[in-house]
Amino acid sequence: xxxxRLLAAALALVMLNGCSGxxxxxxxxxxxxxxxxxxxxxxxxxxxxxxxxxxxxPGKPVVLRSTSASISRAxxxxxxxxxxxxxxxxxxxxxxxxxxxxAHGVDRYLEHMERSVEMRLNTFLYVVRDGTAQxxxxxxxxxxDGAVDLLTSLEKDVQLMSESHVFTCGETxxxxxxxxxCLAAAVSLVRQEDILSGEDPVxxxxxxxxxxxxxxxxxxxDPDLARGANLLMDLGxxxxxxxxxxxxxxxxLRLIGSRVRYLPEYREGELASLQIRVExxxxxxxxxxxxxxxxREILEQLKAGAEQLELERICRVLERSRxxxxxxxxxxxxxxxxxxxxxxxxxxxxxxxxxxxPLETEVSCRVIQDRQEG
Amino acid sequence: MSIFRRGTKGKxxxxxxxxxxxxxxxxxxxxxxxxxxxxxxxxxxxxxxxxxxxxxxxxxCYLDGLVDGDAxxxxxxxxxxxxxxxxxxAGPEEAAALAREALAWFYSFRIRRSLEExxxxxxxxxxxxxFSGLALTFETKAALGRGVEQPETEKTVKxxxxxxxxxxxxxxxxxRRRLRCPELKLRELTVGRRSRTRVGIVYLDGLTDPLxxxxxxxxxxxxxLDGLMNTGDLEEYLLEKSSPFPQMLATERPDRFAMELLQxxxxxxxxxxxxxxxxxxxxxxxxxxxxDTAAHYTVASVLTLLRYLALFLxxxxxxxxxxVTMYHQEMVPTRLLLSIIQSKQDxxxxxxxxxxxxxxxxxxxQEAGLRLPATIGQSVSIIGALIVGQSAVEAKVISPVVVxxxxxxxxxxxxxxxxxxxxALRLCRFGMVILSVGxxxxxxxxxxxxxxxxxxxxxxxxxxxxxxxxxGSLREVLGVVLRLPLPRSKNRLxxxxxxxxxxxx
Numbered sequence: 029x030x031x032x033r034l035l036a037a038a039l040a041l042v043m044l045n046g047c048s049g050x051x052x053x054x055x056x057x058x059x060x061x062x063x064x065x066x067x068x069x070x071x072x073x074x075x076x077x078x079x080x081x082x083x084x085x086p087g088k089p090v091v092l093r094s095t096s097a098s099i100s101r102a103x104x105x106x107x108x109x110x111x112x113x114x115x116x117x118x119x120x121x122x123x124x125x126x127x128x129x130x131a132h133g134v135d136r137y138l139e140h141m142e143r144s145v146e147m148r149l150n151t152f153l154y155v156v157r158d159g160t161a162q163x164x165x166x167x168x169x170x171x172x173d174g175a176v177d178l179l180t181s182l183e184k185d186v187q188l189m190s191e192s193h194v195f196t197c198g199e200t201x202x203x204x205x206x207x208x209x210c211l212a213a214a215v216s217l218v219r220q221e222d223i224l225s226g227e228d229p230v231x232x233x234x235x236x237x238x239x240x241x242x243x244x245x246x247x248x249x250d251p252d253l254a255r256g257a258n259l260l261m262d263l264g265x266x267x268x269x270x271x272x273x274x275x276x277x278x279x280x281l282r283l284i285g286s287r288v289r290y291l292p293e294y295r296e297g298e299l300a301s302l303q304i305r306v307e308x309x310x311x312x313x314x315x316x317x318x319x320x321x322x323x324r325e326i327l328e329q330l331k332a333g334a335e336q337l338e339l340e341r342i343c344r345v346l347e348r349s350r351x352x353x354x355x356x357x358x359x360x361x362x363x364x365x366x367x368x369x370x371x372x373x374x375x376x377x378x379x380x381x382x383x384x385x386p387l388e389t390e391v392s393c394r395v396i397q398d399r400q401e402g
Numbered sequence: 403m404s405i406f407r408r409g410t411k412g413k414x415x416x417x418x419x420x421x422x423x424x425x426x427x428x429x430x431x432x433x434x435x436x437x438x439x440x441x442x443x444x445x446x447x448x449x450x451x452x453x454x455x456x457x458x459x460x461x462x463c464y465l466d467g468l469v470d471g472d473a474x475x476x477x478x479x480x481x482x483x484x485x486x487x488x489x490x491x492a493g494p495e496e497a498a499a500l501a502r503e504a505l506a507w508f509y510s511f512r513i514r515r516s517l518e519e520x521x522x523x524x525x526x527x528x529x530x531x532x533f534s535g536l537a538l539t540f541e542t543k544a545a546l547g548r549g550v551e552q553p554e555t556e557k558t559v560k561x562x563x564x565x566x567x568x569x570x571x572x573x574x575x576x577x578r579r580r581l582r583c584p585e586l587k588l589r590e591l592t593v594g595r596r597s598r599t600r601v602g603i604v605y606l607d608g609l610t611d612p613l614x615x616x617x618x619x620x621x622x623x624x625x626x627l628d629g630l631m632n633t634g635d636l637e638e639y640l641l642e643k644s645s646p647f648p649q650m651l652a653t654e655r656p657d658r659f660a661m662e663l664l665q666x667x668x669x670x671x672x673x674x675x676x677x678x679x680x681x682x683x684x685x686x687x688x689x690x691x692x693x694d695t696a697a698h699y700t701v702a703s704v705l706t707l708l709r710y711l712a713l714f715l716x717x718x719x720x721x722x723x724x725x726v727t728m729y730h731q732e733m734v735p736t737r738l739l740l741s742i743i744q745s746k747q748d749x750x751x752x753x754x755x756x757x758x759x760x761x762x763x764x765x766x767x768q769e770a771g772l773r774l775p776a777t778i779g780q781s782v783s784i785i786g787a788l789i790v791g792q793s794a795v796e797a798k799v800i801s802p803v804v805v806x807x808x809x810x811x812x813x814x815x816x817x818x819x820x821x822x823x824x825x826a827l828r829l830c831r832f833g834m835v836i837l838s839v840g841x842x843x844x845x846x847x848x849x850x851x852x853x854x855x856x857x858x859x860x861x862x863x864x865x866x867x868x869x870x871x872x873x874g875s876l877r878e879v880l881g882v883v884l885r886l887p888l889p890r891s892k893n894r895l896x897x898x899x900x901x902x903x904x905x906x907x
Contacts, residue, residue: 030859034852034855037855056728056729057728058728058746058752058753059727059728059731059739059742059743059746059753060743060746060747060748060749062731062743064736064739064740064743066736084736084740085736085737085740086740086744116731116732118731118732119731119732119736119739121736146732148732
């Protein structure tokens, strides 16, 4: 009896696997018969979706292209082109959207990522500035390791140099759902001279941020402004600030840390103004006049220079944001975090209020001198 | 008429009625000669008590080889024939009375009035002076077997270097030397109709659960088998449910045996087996080694945790490999998957085939290494590893990742302190891989659940096999997966239900 019960329990577990109607074993595929797609490009042209897929890893990458009215169909067609191997999208790490596709709206692509059983929401999202995703995926890194390796290193580099920040599809979808607008990493195809080979292969470079409003591409933030946006979003990252030292020369400050504080002021329950305080930590990396190192006056000049530089960037980003009527840096969310109950009363009208809200931005800088004594 | 007899299985079940006494009647030289007919080692000689002047004649019987010749001559024949007072004995009863008075000559002698007892004493190494209707048996056992040696399988760096031997009495002495208290009880029974094996139930009075000792005795008394020769005989007959998982701990170290008795376990010592058996065993206990208490508690804790990790890896790693590479490729990090794909290129077998094949090859190699003498066994292992591990990979017969997965599972299996546990894990490993081949991770998880369910059903001598994981508090669980500092482990293991719960102030 006990054995029967055990058998029944085991059978029930097997029945509950959601694979009724066919054997689970039929889903089995040998790994050496799989082609792992790691970068996917989407373009929209004449109402049709052009999907370009690229493998990564060792060896020459395989690039496939397919066109259809739907994303799913276009992706499915790729399988028909390569009967020998199974095209597996489960390891797609990078999703590139062509400018046309982003202008039509990123929602359908994000929704596909969400619904697909194979693809993951932690796939990095890029918008190709002034170009198409198929060009980016197929042409980038032709002489090298392919688009996948370029994008993988680019994703790390942009965060290191504060040129932008690569958000995932899941983060982008979340930001769009919460505030209706957001930023997405922008890349462009550039020719880069290779000193060793003498060739000038096409590669991918960071181009700041693409601004997505209501899910559609509405503009870009150049890399310089992207650094200001990063400070507002508290994304950190390193940067090299070249500032005048007040003695007719220049010094290089390395931005090693930053913090932002949003201080809203409420009067009679209404948000009256907003103060944004940004604190920078910099180290003095390079100075043209070594004899003057440690001079208090020079240090003050450098601090003032760095503060001025970053203040300008931040103000330009805020101006752009207010002009578009899109809080793509998520200022509203940060203000809400300070006093949620007070903010919730005016959350619905935040989009209208944000462009008119009196803002006071303040940047303070601390310079650390790592000079060895003696 | 069919040559196959139908229904005999049901009819013969239970047909092995014990015949008591096996050898009826009173002791008698003629009866003994008949009983030991065709026994080349049986010796019988007539002996006149008290020398030529003696009135009484008896027959001295013994089994050559089992008795110590010097002891028979000096401690039995000489006093009986040279001591004049034995010559005065007119009958067997008087001779017995005189022998009782002359105890200084015989350190152990018994008066037997049944043929059964006399025969039993003879087979145990006694010599018997047989009269008509009465026999005097003298303890003249020869020191057979080896001396106390170092443990073979339970090596120790800091612990005692003595191991149990095949001689029962030597083992009890080794134990007595460690627990010098009269509370150490030793109930002795004879098991096996023909082997007449002496079995001792060892426990500490006032500490071990009294029900445990009684239950053990009653089960041993109920045993009715021809012979008790192997460890397996004892386990399979004594336990409620036979299982590949060890429910009795076997140790060759008397210090460990004593340590476990102090925890509240009962022990069994069997004549002819160089092992002591402890029960009940739990899963947690099979992952412990006596060295744990010799090492610092931090080191012992980390090593115990490693053993638990090894347990999971040993059972699940090949199954996990099969499941993720066959069904759940998205779970593997991309770079690792690419590496696996590259290593799998041009391998003609499927993942399932090569993993199962590799597991079988691994077991075959292991068996070959075990069955052969140590020096040849080592060569077989090396040749096998070279052929399977290197040549097969180079010839693209199997992928290196499979070799790695199976080898890790095998090596982690070797870290199990209990070899029975390691063997059980080997079986489970096969089961898990087969389930993973059919159902992927779902199969592996189902298999794990069924395994846990099965382990939950094991209750050796009323103790849950998964104690304290299934019924203990968090502190008790931590107490077994980590080694607490000894001054802080004040209580004995509660699931053993010791009569005395505390072991130190």
